[in-house]
Amino acid sequence: DAKTTQPTSMDCAEGRAANLPCNHSTISGNEYVYWYRQIHSQGPQYIIHGLKNNETNEMASLIITEDRKSSTLILPHATLRDTAVYYCIVVPTGANSKLTFGKGITLSVRP
Amino acid sequence: GAVVSQHPSRVICKSGTSVKIECRSLDFQATTMFWYRQFPKQSLMLMATSNEGSKATYEQGVEKDKFLINHASLTLSTLTVTSAHPEDSSFYICSLPRPSTDTQYFGPGTRLTVL
Numbered sequence: 001d002a003k004t005t006q007p008t009s010m011d012c013a014e015g016r017a018a019n020l021p022c023n024h025s026t027i028s029g030n031e032y033v034y035w036y037r038q039i040h041s042q043g044p045q046y047i048i049h050g051l052k053n054n055e056t057n058e059m060a061s062l063i064i065t066e067d068r069k070s071s072t073l074i075l076p077h078a079t080l081r082d083t084a085v086y087y088c089i090v091v092p093t094g095a096n097s098k099l100t101f102g103k104g105i106t107l108s109v110r111p
Numbered sequence: 112g113a114v115v116s117q118h119p120s121r122v123i124c125k126s127g128t129s130v131k132i133e134c135r136s137l138d139f140q141a142t143t144m145f146w147y148r149q150f151p152k153q154s155l156m157l158m159a160t161s162n163e164g165s166k167a168t169y170e171q172g173v174e175k176d177k178f179l180i181n182h183a184s185l186t187l188s189t190l191t192v193t194s195a196h197p198e199d200s201s202f203y204i205c206s207l208p209r210p211s212t213d214t215q216y217f218g219p220g221t222r223l224t225v226l
Contacts, residue, residue, distance in 0.1 A: 043115075
């Protein structure tokens with residue numbers, strides 16, 4: 001079973017920031033928070049991951065609460081191409097860890 | 112550019128036939144690959160872990176004799192759906208770990224339709 005809970009869906013306006021929440025209250029100390037997204041009829045795509053510090057890359061920012069029980073993925077300037085299902089996944093450290101996908105959150109970016 | 116390829120991208124077959132799906136690592140060698148399937152409007156479900164040079168590890172409830180996995184080289188894993196039936200119609204996706212990380216690269220997926 002997935003160790004994360006996410007809202008079913010949300011939408012945002014093009015050009016605005018999209019803030020996608022995720023709860024992972026049972027996360028263990030050696031588990032990372034990963035975000036992937038899946039555009040319709042494509043394979044998932046890695047976005048970002050973090051352990052306890054906030055992270056930023058060219059795609060997004062990840063904010064993890066101090067108690068690590070929740071996190072927020074931020075897409076700073078959403079575009080129509082960001083419309084996808086976003087999966088928040090808790091992954092234990094160690095090479096070749098299996099991914100357990102939950103239902104994810106469907107983000108719809110409107111013009 | 113693409114790191115993982117799958118072939119074919121979509122296939123339609125008759126009930127009772129077998130279908131082979133290929134997953135290729137294009138940029139690096141992969142001793143481990145993963146196979147998922149995704150039914151419409153559902154999430155990805157891990158089917159099995161493909162190990163180069165050894166037997167695949169199947170998830171609970173996945174029939175190993177029906178979903179044959181061969182990982183004969185460090186860049187190629189194949190999934191064969193044997194005696195396919197309409198309920199096997201699904202989106203099949205492979206992934207492989209980026210070396211020395213827990214990040215995974217996913218293939219573009221194969222849409223299987225069994226008539």
